[in-house]
Amino acid sequence: MKMNRLGRTSIEVSEFCLGSMTWGTQNVAEDAHDQIDRALDAGINFIDTAEMYPVNPVSAETIGRTERIIGLWFERDMRREDVVLATKHSGEGLAVVRDGAPITAQTIPEAIEGSLRRLKTDYIDLYQFHWPNRGSYMFRKNWSYDPSSQLMLDTKAHMEEALGALEDEVKRGTIRSFGLSNESAWGTTKWLEVAERSGGPRVASVQNEYSLLCRLYDTDMAEMSIQEDVSLLAFSPLAAGLLTGKYQDGAVPEKSRMSLNGDLGGRKTDRAFEAVQAYLDIADRHGLDPAQMALAWCRTRPFMGSIIFGATTLEQLETCLGAIDLDLDETVLDDIAAAHKQHPMPY
Structure with a gap:
């Protein structure tokens, strides 16, 4: 298993x-426990979750x-040191x-304490903000995104306050590093600027959606990642299962x-199924499993820190591990x- 450094931290994922x-x-x-056991056996050391899950x-x-x-x-397993x-x-x-x-300086320690209690651990390796207070263009909001109501001074004041609270948590030993999720290039660079100017943990990663079907990260975010050493943690690399092909021709598998x-x-969308079919045809021509092809393609991207995949069965997990x-x-x-x-931005 290839390991990647998380941003400019010492953490290897x-x-x-x-x-x-x-x-x-x-x-x-x-x-879930069976999945963790199997993933660790395969060399994976990284697990991603959230308080809302x-x-x-x-x-x-x-x-x-x-x-x-x-x-x-x-x-049960007392293997906390084996997991990022x-x-x-x-x-x-x-x-x-x-x-x-x-998200405020008041909610940060409260949320961390709640997560630590539920996770039965005394530290979190990567603590992320799930989406910014000012909103996000992710989750199909890019089609009507309008940031004109944002107040820059309020945003910067929030960043300074939040980074101060996070620095307190780093000093307490409850978190090791800080990451963002569903963020923009402007937002990420402002977090970096505030951290450099006023202190607090530097952004190590951004967790945004990324797949063959969702490539919003390929331009401004890609440049930011490369120049600023901020890793992408790609979620939905199989496009919520679309890229496996299981939903083609109107199929809706039970419990999917x-x-x-x-x-x-x-x-x-209709265009999504057309795009999926194009990728299924490529996999078929080259004798590849389509899910494995989609995951392996993500590995080729120069800004990739780690590719987050989920499974509802061990069989699905084994398929993903084949990538x-x-x-x-x-x-x-x-x-x-x-x-x-031929099929850009199908949804």
Whole structure:
């Protein structure tokens, strides 16, 4: 397993990361623990979660359940030192977490303490802000994104306050590093500037959606990542399962994500299925599993820190693990590049 340095920290993470957002709704604790065991056996050392997980759906009754499941694994196996653990502080507007309160210097220690308690650990390796207080163009909001209501002075004041609170947590030993999620190039560079000017942990990573179907990261964010040593942690590298091909021709497998979230968070479009078919055809021509091809392609990107994938069954997990040693040759990469030009931004 190739290991990558997380930003400018000393933390080394596997280039594949085990996602956990279904643990507690689509998976029970035993399933999750089996997945962790198998992932570690395969060389993965990185697990990503969030205080709001599980999803499908997000509800007041299940908030924090995924962290509790991971905590039970730590309690059972006593292997905390074998795992780089990432979790997230929910942003403004999620009513079932702190009544939708924004991220502040007051919520940061409270949220960290809650995560530590559920995770049954005394430190978090990577602490991330799930989305910025000012909003985000992610999750299909890019089609109507309008940042004109943002107040720069308020944003900078928030960043200074939040980084001060995070620095206190670093000194307490509760977190080792800091990352963002669902962020923009402007937002990330402002966090970096504030950290350099006033102190606080430097942004190590940005967790944004990235896949063959969602390539918003390829321009400004890519340049920022390379020039500033900020790693991308790619979520939904299989486009919520679309790139496996299991939803083609109107199929909706029982207990699949589409059976629970009909439009896959805005990803279900006619153009998406056309694009998926183009990638399925490439995989077929080259004798590749389409899911493994999609994951292996993410490994080729120069800004990639780790690729976060999730599974609801061990069979799905095994398929994803098959991408670890898969290197795509130039003919495959050329075909993928051509398909991307024919099917850009399908949702």
